[in-house]
Amino acid sequence: MAIRPGLTPAANAFSTTLCTEDVPCHHIPLNREGTTIATAQSEEELRENVKHWLKRTIARIEAERARQRAESAAANGAKKTA
Numbered sequence: 001m002a003i004r005p006g007l008t009p010a011a012n013a014f015s016t017t018l019c020t021e022d023v024p025c026h027h028i029p030l031n032r033e034g035t036t037i038a039t040a041q042s043e044e045e046l047r048e049n050v051k052h053w054l055k056r057t058i059a060r061i062e063a064e065r066a067r068q069r070a071e072s073a074a075a076n077g078a079k080k081t082a
Contacts, residue, residue, distance in 0.1 A: 028053075
């Protein structure tokens with residue numbers, strides 16, 4: 001993947017290292033405003049946007065897993081009492 005004009009060096013490094021044309025992760029919205037890796041922004045803004053997106057994503061996944069474990073435990077408890 002070639003360096004894309006308009007991106008900061010950090011954004012270009014991220015998108016060329018971790019993203020391929022098959023996995024266009026540089027278009028994932030990082031916040032409610034729709035900012036993406038491909039959005040023109042400073043390196044500091046990019047770092048902050050990615051950091052906050054990652055924290056929110058991890059929290060969402062952890063909450064989903066906790067909910068699934070609770071549902072599974074409740075289902076297993078109901079089976080044992082039946």
